[in-house]
Amino acid sequence: MSDSQKTTNVLKSTRRDFLKTTAAGSLGLVAVGSVGIARSAHAAGSDTIKIALIGCGRRGLGSLQDRFKVGDNVKLVALADVAEKPIQAAAKLLRSQDEFKDKLALDDDYFFTGFDGYKHAVESCDQVLVASPPGFHPVHYAYAVEKGKHVFVEKPFSVDAPGYKICMAANQIAEDKKLTVCAGYQRRHQPSYLEWIKRIQDGEIGEVRSTRVYWNGGQVWIRGVRGKTESEMSFQVRDWYFFNWLSGDNIIEQHCHNIDVGNWIHGKGDRLAHPVKCYGMGGRQWRKTPILPYNECGNVFDHHYVEFQFTDGAIMHSQCRQINGCWNSVTEKVEGTKGRGESCWLKPDNGERWDFPKNQNKNAYVEEHIHQADAIRNGKYLHDGWHSATSSMTAVMGRMATYSGKEIAWDEAVEKGSALFPYGKELTFETETPVTPGPDGTYEHAVAIPGIYNPFA
Numbered sequence: 001m002s003d004s005q006k007t008t009n010v011l012k013s014t015r016r017d018f019l020k021t022t023a024a025g026s027l028g029l030v031a032v033g034s035v036g037i038a039r040s041a042h043a044a045g046s047d048t049i050k051i052a053l054i055g056c057g058r059r060g061l062g063s064l065q066d067r068f069k070v071g072d073n074v075k076l077v078a079l080a081d082v083a084e085k086p087i088q089a090a091a092k093l094l095r096s097q098d099e100f101k102d103k104l105a106l107d108d109d110y111f112f113t114g115f116d117g118y119k120h121a122v123e124s125c126d127q128v129l130v131a132s133p134p135g136f137h138p139v140h141y142a143y144a145v146e147k148g149k150h151v152f153v154e155k156p157f158s159v160d161a162p163g164y165k166i167c168m169a170a171n172q173i174a175e176d177k178k179l180t181v182c183a184g185y186q187r188r189h190q191p192s193y194l195e196w197i198k199r200i201q202d203g204e205i206g207e208v209r210s211t212r213v214y215w216n217g218g219q220v221w222i223r224g225v226r227g228k229t230e231s232e233m234s235f236q237v238r239d240w241y242f243f244n245w246l247s248g249d250n251i252i253e254q255h256c257h258n259i260d261v262g263n264w265i266h267g268k269g270d271r272l273a274h275p276v277k278c279y280g281m282g283g284r285q286w287r288k289t290p291i292l293p294y295n296e297c298g299n300v301f302d303h304h305y306v307e308f309q310f311t312d313g314a315i316m317h318s319q320c321r322q323i324n325g326c327w328n329s330v331t332e333k334v335e336g337t338k339g340r341g342e343s344c345w346l347k348p349d350n351g352e353r354w355d356f357p358k359n360q361n362k363n364a365y366v367e368e369h370i371h372q373a374d375a376i377r378n379g380k381y382l383h384d385g386w387h388s389a390t391s392s393m394t395a396v397m398g399r400m401a402t403y404s405g406k407e408i409a410w411d412e413a414v415e416k417g418s419a420l421f422p423y424g425k426e427l428t429f430e431t432e433t434p435v436t437p438g439p440d441g442t443y444e445h446a447v448a449i450p451g452i453y454n455p456f457a
C-alpha cells in the first residue's frame with residue numbers, strides 16, 4: 001500500500017484504543033526490541049547520524065545547537081530555508097564555533113533555498129529538524145516521514161484542521177515505519193513537568209476538576225516594513241507571526257505549550273486526550289493602536305480567552321495575551337478534589353506542599369534531543385506526534401471559538417474546520433497570499449469579527 005493510500009486510511013480510522021499509553025510509556029520511551037541504529041534510516045555499519053535543518057532562523061539554529069550538545073556522533077549535512085540569507089548566516093555562525101566544528105559536514109551544494117528546498121534537505125539526511133513557520137509544519141513533517149526520516153518538529157504541528165489531519169496521517173506513517181518523532185513541546189521532556197504530572201496522575205490531589213493555563217505576555221518581534229520591491233508573499237513569510245495562515249495566531253503559536261500541558265493533565269495517560277467542546281472570546285486592541293506599525297501586524301488577534309470542556313466535565317480555562325503593560329503569567333495551575341498546584345508544585349489539602357527541587361531541573365531544549373538520540377540509537381519508541389498534533393488542534397479549536405464567538409465541538413472542528421494554509425498549491429514568492437492587504441494597505445479587513453466569522457467556510 002502506498003503512503004498516500006495509508007494517509008487516506010488513517011484519516012478514516014480511530015486510533016484511540018491503540019494509542020492509550022501505559023505509565024512506562026508516558027514519555028513515549030519504550031524499548032521495542034532491536035529497532036535501533038541498524039534498522040533506522042542511516043547507512044548500515046555507521047553510527048553517524050546525518051542531520052538536516054529546515055528553517056534556519058532563531059529556533060532552528062538554537063535547536064540544532066541543542067542537538068549538537070547531546071554529544072553523540074552527528075554531522076550536519078544540509079540547510080534549507082526559503083531565503084538565502086538565513087542559511088548563509090547560520091553557516092557562518094556554525095563554522096565560527098569551535099565547539100561544534102566536528103559536527104559539520106557542510107558543503108555549500110547542500111544549501112537549499114526556495115519553497116521546495118526542504119525536499120532536498122530531507123533526502124540528504126537521517127534525521128530532520130523542522131523549524132520553519134508553523135503553517136509549513138504539516139507539509140514538512142509529512143514529507144520527512146514519507147521519506148523514512150526521524151524527525152524533530154517544532155511546535156505547533158498545524159494551524160488548522162486540514163493540517164491536523166495531515167499530521168495525524170504522518171503520525172501513523174512514522175508509527176508504521178518505526179521512526180522516532182520528537183516535538184518542540186519541551187515541557188514533555190523536562191524533569192520538573194514529568195514529575196509534577198506523574199504525581200497529579202497518581203492522585204496526590206484527588207480527581208482533577210479544572211486547570212488554568214496562561215501565556216500572558218507582551219508584544220513579540222515585528223520584522224519591519226515590506227520592501228519597495230518585495231513581493232507580498234516574501235513579506236508575509238518574513239513577518240509570519242502576524243498572518244494566521246502561517247502562525248495560527250498566538251493562541252496556537254505560543255499558548256499551545258500550556259494547552260498541551262492541560263491536555264496532558266486532563267488526559268490521564270491518553271496521548272490523544274482533548275476537550276470535547278469549547279467557547280471563548282478574543283480580539284485585537286493593542287495591534288490596532290498607533291503605537292505599533294499597524295500594517296505590519298497582519299490579521300491576528302492579540303488576546304484570547306477560552307473555556308475547554310473534557311469528557312468528564314473537567315474544565316481547562318485558557319488565557320493568552322500579547323499586549324505590553326498588563327499582568328503577565330506563563331504557567332499552568334491545577335485544582336483537584338483533594339488539593340491544588342501549579343507548575344511545578346502541589347499542595348494536598350491534608351499534607352505538606354511538594355516543590356520540584358530547582359537544582360534537579362534540566363535544560364528541556366537539550367533534554368528533548370537527548371531523548372530522541374537515545375531512541376534512535378537504542379531502538380526505543382518515541383512518538384511525540386500524537387499528543388503534539390492533538391494539542392495543536394485543541395488550540396485551533398480554541399481559535400475557531402474566539403474568532404467566531406460560537407461554541408465549537410471537537411468532532412465538527414476536525415471534520416469541517418476550514419483551511420487557512422494553501423495545502424496542495426505550489427508556492428513561489430509570486431503566488432498570491434491567502435490574506436491580502438486592503439485598499440488602506442492594512443489587513444484589518446481580514447481580522448475575524450466574532451458573531452460574523454464562520455470557522456467552517
Ligand SMILES: NC(=O)c1ccc[n+]([C@@H]2O[C@H](COP(=O)([O-])OP(=O)(O)OC[C@H]3O[C@@H](n4cnc5c(N)ncnc54)[C@H](O)[C@@H]3O)[C@@H](O)[C@H]2O)c1
Nearest residue numbers: 055056057058059060081082086131132133134154155184
Ligand atoms: N519550542 C519553543 O520554545 C520555541 C521557541 C521559539 C520558536 N519556536 C517555533 O520554532 C519555529 C520557528 O520559529 P523561529 O522563532 O525560529 O522563527 P524565525 O522566523 O526566526 O525562523 C524561521 C525560519 O524559517 C524560514 N522559512 C520560512 N518559510 C520556510 C519554508 N517554507 N521552508 C523553509 N524555511 C522557511 C525563514 O526564512 C526563517 O529563517 C516556529 O514553529 C516557532 O513556533 C519554538
